[in-house]
Amino acid sequence: MKQLVVVGGGWAGCAAALTAAKKGMAVALVERTDRLLASGLVGGIMRNNGRFTAAEELVSMGGGELIDITDACSRHAKLDFPGHRHASLYDVDMVEALIQQALIRQGVKLLFLHRAVDVEVEENTVKAVRLNQEGLILEGAVFIDSTGTAGPIGNCSRYGNGCAMCIYRCPAFGPRVSMAVKAGAEELPIRRAEGLPGYFSGSCELEPSSLAGWLLEEIRAKGVVTIPLTGELRAAKVIEAIKAKACRQYSSAAFQDNLILLDTGAIKMMVPYLPLQLLRRLDGFERAIFRDPLGGSKGNSIRFSGLVRRDNRLMVPPLENLLVAGERAGLVLGHTEAIITGTLAGYNAWRLSRGDEPVELPRSTTGGQLIAYARQKARSAEGRRSLYTLAGGEFWEHLQRHRFYTTDREVIRRRVESAGALNLFA
Ligand SMILES: Cc1cc2nc3c(=O)[nH]c(=O)nc-3n(C[C@H](O)[C@H](O)[C@H](O)COP(=O)(O)OP(=O)(O)OC[C@H]3O[C@@H](n4cnc5c(N)ncnc54)[C@H](O)[C@@H]3O)c2cc1C
Structure with a gap:
């Protein structure tokens, strides 16, 4: 059976692996640490603002398993606080084991404590990922880079307040390595207001x-x-x-x-x-x-120091079998955002493995809007000074202005249905 290799087990990698496995693909998920979810282990806020609409879209598209798990382990729901409407807070200590069980049930092969360090590329096709263990190579038909944007430690030292021993635990498990960059994809810098690369978590x-x-x-x-x-x-x-x-x-x-x-x-x-x-x-x-982080007096991880060019199907040109998801998909921030892009990447990996063209998410959905909007913004230096999320800042304004935001489940379902995406990922 053709194998999908997903590198990085944050929300994006988990969603990608689950979606492709549900479709029947053999999936190996490589994670450098001893747990899944990475930044999802310190976040927890779901369903706030436009994330509610997007979560319900995913459910209607047949890709709601991870949303259901976060709902099931939410300690609080429908909370309002500054800048946030109807937020849920999942229990960061409960969620990871439940996600791991869901992946195992779907037959995803989990490779913990394995760090991808390089890729083998022939012409425009990725052939294999090389792991840090001597001689260990994972071959595949399709690859997904969901390695996030945090680290390596050098970035936190140069552009932040030094390594503060955060949830990514780079000193113990080694730095992030982006497969897309290793495969030759161009990486553009993202700069915060003072001109320094990246943002603090x-x-x-x-x-x-x-x-x-x-x-x-x-x-x-x-x-x-x-x-x-x-x-x-x-x-x-x-x-x-x-x-x-x-x-x-x-x-x-x-x-x-x-x-x-x-x-x-x-x-x-x-x-x-x-x-x-x-x-x-x-x-x-x-x-x-x-x-x-343990060094909470000093700082947190530096993320979003660079972004990779990709299209709205999450393919990384000119490579023919490499997709990106989550923060690696560029300027896109949040658990729900990572789950949406991960789900699309996993679905497109399955399509590629069958010789079908990968697809975009319909622009009439918030997810489709997010992916296209962030890509458009990535084209200018000005656009790259911001990050885009369903829950705040300019993209949240955009969702409200263009009436994408709603909490009416029936309206959301009908919208997904008329976009032809009902049960797309089921
Ligand atoms: C402190 C903090 C709080 C947050 N709070 C919230 C919140 O409440 N709500 C919300 O919606 N969003 C929140 N976010 C943002 C959100 O967590 C992220 O945008 C999203 O979860 C990113 O998911 P990801 O899968 O793209 O990346 P990550 O979570 O960064 O996962 C990447 C994974 O790849 C692995 N990896 C990297 N390199 C390699 C390699 N070479 N080989 C193998 N594995 C590798 C890493 O170990 C990691 O597990 C928060 C982020 C932080 C840091």
Whole structure:
């Protein structure tokens, strides 16, 4: 049977592997660490703003398995807080094992602790991926690069505040290596406002047991707690850190004036970093410690330092059997966004393996819009100064302006049906 090799087991790689395996392809998923989901292990926010519409589209398209799992392990649903409507928060400690079981049930071969280091290309066809273990080579008919955009450590040192020992755990498991770049695809730089490459990841996690009992109880009960900031904390640290964040929905004043804490199992704090000794001056934080990144006083991972050219089918020209998904698909940020692009990449891998042309997602869907919009923006240096998500910033404005955003499941289903995409991925 023709094999799909997926490199990178974040949300995008998991969605790609699951979709292709459901269609009957043999799938090997290569992950350099000992767990799946990577940045999905520290996020948790789903179904906020346009992500609700996109999640329901996926369900109607027959690709809703991963959405169902995140719903099933959500600690809170329908939460409103600044910049967010009807958000769900999945439990970051529960979700990974459930995803792993779903992949195994579909027959996906999981290769943990294997890092892809190179590719073998003949003319415009990728033949194999070389792994870090001596002599180990994985041949395939189609390949997907879903290695994300975080790391290597050198990027965090040069463009951030140094390696802060974050969820990607590069010192333990080795740096990210992009298959698309190794196969010869052109990579363009992404620069944040100050001209430096990349953005800081946008949140940290606190260890729940290190917060005062009354504060922890309140966060657990409400799902979200907003603490007004004054003095040194507000003036210097938060504003400076927020500016460097990847996610644009947090650039509002509410996130500069307040500390916003979410219950994702861990306590998610919506700033990239904050000096611990300053944080401990707040009521209830006297014994606080960071859970992720361990060096939370200093910084978080640098992501989105570069993007690869791809078309709207997620193919990487001129290569004939290489697709990209998730953050590797360029300027696209978020769990739901990674699941959508991963699902399309997995589906197109299956089509390629049968000799069929890969397809685009219909432009009448939010997913199709996202993929095409981000590609269009990638063409100009100005467009590459921003990131695009279903939940914030200019693309979220676009979704509302053009009436793509709705929470009406029946409207979404009918839209998918009239686009001819009902049960496309089933
Ligand atoms: C701190 C933080 C909080 C976030 N919070 C949210 C949130 O609440 N909601 C939301 O929607 N989005 C959130 N995001 C963004 C979201 O998590 C990402 O945009 C999305 O999950 C990216 O998925 P991905 O699969 O593209 O990449 P990644 O999650 O980066 O996964 C890439 C995977 O590839 C593996 N890999 C890399 N190189 C190799 C190699 N050479 N060989 C084998 N494996 C390799 C890595 O180990 C990793 O597992 C957050 C991100 C961060 C960092």
